[in-house]
Amino acid sequence: MSVTINDIARLSGVSKRTVSRVINCSPAVGKATRERVLEIIKETGFSPDKQARGLASSRSYLLGLIYDNPDALYIDEVQRGALSVCAELGYELVVHPGSSKRDDFISDCLSFISRSKLDGVIILPPVSENKALAAALREINCPYVRLASVDLDDADNIVVSDERAAMRDMATHLVELGHTDIGFISGPQHYRSSIERLAGFLAELQVYNVKLPTDRIVEGKNNYDSGLACAEQLLNTLPRPTAIVANNDEMAAAVLRVANNLNIRVPDELSVAGFDDNILASRIIPSLTTIRRPVFNMACLAVQKLINKSRNNQEKLALQKTVTPNLVTRESTGRVNG
Incomplete structure (x- = not known):
């Protein structure tokens, strides 16, 4: 027999509403209670029905990743960072590679968001530098976070690598x-x-x-x-x-x-x-x-910012806007001979 939310509430000694708040990352739950409920969820292998959660909260618990970048290693690092937070908070990630040179690129992105019923999107460079795409997302009230090398947007909408x-x-x-x-x-x-x-x-x-x-x-x-x-x-x-x-x-x-x-x-x-x-x-x-x-950390921040946006009037986390890359010296550089 599958474990239900009622079982989690009974085993945790809390109400069904409290379990729901923990699942939906509400800050209105104390740390000790949250940890107890999460431990029971882990022990029982309980998996919330994302479709039911979405119907109850008008959210799909799906986030999108839009990119046009040939660097497979960069894309992989972004996905690993984003998925690490998605998995922890009960979200799924849907990827959408595109060609920013196409005339229908923006309409293609909007169609992807609509048919996937996304709660928000992460946009990678160089697509994140596209002002028209950002404007189109604001027009349809789709939350987004841009990863970029310069400050192109409001703090809630961007993670900047200096x-x-x-x-x-x-x-x-x-x-x-x-x-x-x-x-x-x-x-x-x-x-x-x-x-x-x-x-x-x-x-x-x-x-x-x-x-x-x-x-x-x-x-x-x-x-x-x-x-x-x-x-x-x-x-x-x-x-x-x-x-x-x-x-x-x-x-x-x-x-x-x-x-x-x-x-x-x-x-x-x-x-x-x-x-x-x-x-x-x-x-x-x-x-x-x-x-x-720090691509992994930038992707984590982007997901956290998107989830912040879905919290409506609930208390939101204060998240940084800028991350600083650092120099790593290895064998390929050395002193000039002579």
């Missing part, structure tokens, strides 16, 4: 190792994240009076193949730069491959750095110096 500040730390790291001739593989310059990362790097180099000539900056597409082409361009130019920074780890890995093909020793003859600290960064040889962007 990538400009992080790249200043990267520039300082390389200059302190003696590098003054540096190459930079940027991401697409119509993405705000690419602009922020390059701007932060250039700003910090200026502090040290180190110049980055335009011919040392090559625009990539944030994928491995474009990283190969950009690395070949920079490393087949004499004199070669003593360090190359890539806009993401995938392109940085491509730099390592080109350096290996050209018998350029890393880091003895060339330092290489990336951005993201995805799962491969610590596993490739040499391990990659990079910027660790």
Whole structure:
């Protein structure tokens, strides 16, 4: 026989209404009571009927994830973070990859939200930079949270990764190792994240009076193949730069491959750095110096903010808006020889 909410109430020594409040994450339940009810739920394996919960509260307990990003490792990290909170609070996550270049992109997103009956959506970069999409979501009163590299919205609607500040730390790291001739593989310059990362790097180099000539900056597409082409361009130019920074780890890995093909020793003859600290960064040889962007935590925050929005007049949690990526130094960067 399946366990019911009445069974949980009886075993916990509380009312059915209190159990319902615990299930629906109401702050109107004391900590001790909440923990007792959750323990009984765990012991019995009770699983609330999400459809019944939705009918009772006019919520579906479904959250959406909208993205147009070719980086599979980034998407995986976002999903793991979002699902960790969804699982804890009784929500499900529905993903919707799209093409932001299509004329019907916004209408496609709105159709996805409508047919899935979502309680809210998380929007990933570069789609999160789309002002028209955000405006359309406000128009239909769909709660949303944007993950972005710049402050584009109200605090409740955004989680910002301060990538400009992080790249200043990267520039300082390389200059302190003696590098003054540096190459930079940027991401697409119509993405705000690419602009922020390059701007932060250039700003910090200026502090040290180190110049980055335009011919040392090559625009990539944030994928491995474009990283190969950009690395070949920079490393087949004499004199070669003593360090190359890539806009993401995938392109940085491509730099390592080109350096290996050209018998350029890393880091003895060339330092290489990336951005993201995805799962491969610590596993490739040499391990990659990079910027660790707290993607998992950003996704957790985004889900928490969406659930905050559904609490109506109940007490809401105070959640931060900005997270700070940090520099992770590994084997791929070293002092300039000579």
